[in-house]
Amino acid sequence: MYDVCVGLGYHCESTHQLRRVTGAERAHFFDWLDLDLAAVRETIAADFANVLRPGLCEPFSDGACVRDRGSNIRFFHDFRAPDGAPLTPAVIAEQFDAVRAKFSHLATRWRALTASRSRVLYVHQDAFDESGAPELTALHALLRARYPDHAFDLLWLRRTPPPDAAALPPGVLWGTVPLSPGRWEGDDAAWDAALAPLDVPRASGAGRRP
Known part of the structure; x- marks a missing residue:
């Protein structure tokens, strides 16, 4: 099982x-x-x-999501623009540290699972x-x-x-x-x-x- x-x-x-x-x-x-x-x-x-290195995230798909150029991952849910407006570089920069901290935590969880x-x-x-x-x-x-x-x-x-x-x-x-x-x-x-x-x-x- x-x-x-x-x-x-x-x-x-x-x-x-x-x-x-x-x-x-x-x-x-x-x-x-x-x-x-x-x-x-x-x-x-x-x-x-390679994920969420500083300076590599940009608005993508007309601001509907954020593309991380270092990993080619598209983040549709983790960066949020106010009132449904398109994501901008300023919004990304403001939220970047919090999003990066979340995925650092999830990477640690992945390592723990693979070692379990x-x-x-x-x-x-x-x-x-x-x-x-x-x-x-x-x-x-x-x-x-x-x-x-x-x-x-x-x-x-x-x-x-x-x-x-x-x-x-x-x-x-x-x-x-x-x-x-x-x-x-x-x-x-x-x-x-x-x-x-x-x-x-x-x-x-x-x-x-x-």
Whole structure:
């Protein structure tokens, strides 16, 4: 049985669904962030030192979010402009230290988890079917190399089945969760079905196996 499910992006859908299914609200580093698999790998490889370095954050998407040029992570929820106005460099500068402190704390939590005896299921939602087996294999190898005593598996969720699934190594699982048009939270039933075969912690009545 897995003790913890930890999301690795792509965006808010994965965080919402993992919390809905497991009932766990404890925050992890990649929760609610918008980032691709390359950014996940680079961040883990850098032990989070590439995230939120001073002078590298800028308004992005017409001020709807903040892009960190050092990590290519988009922060949609941590920097807030007053009254729904676009984010500006001045707003970012004012809030930067507090946001950086939050993610420093979450990086410490990540290190503690990977050093613990907990068995973890990492979940990467490949929301745009961008990655292939080589990229997931590289992430799995990175996690194994950085945390050799850590017990974990990696679940790769795509919109469509991966054509190269046979090339995945042991410890990398896959499933599908189709796009739910007009619903950023995603398809509850599809997430339940994707996680049903796995022995993950579950909220009462959420996506249980028959």
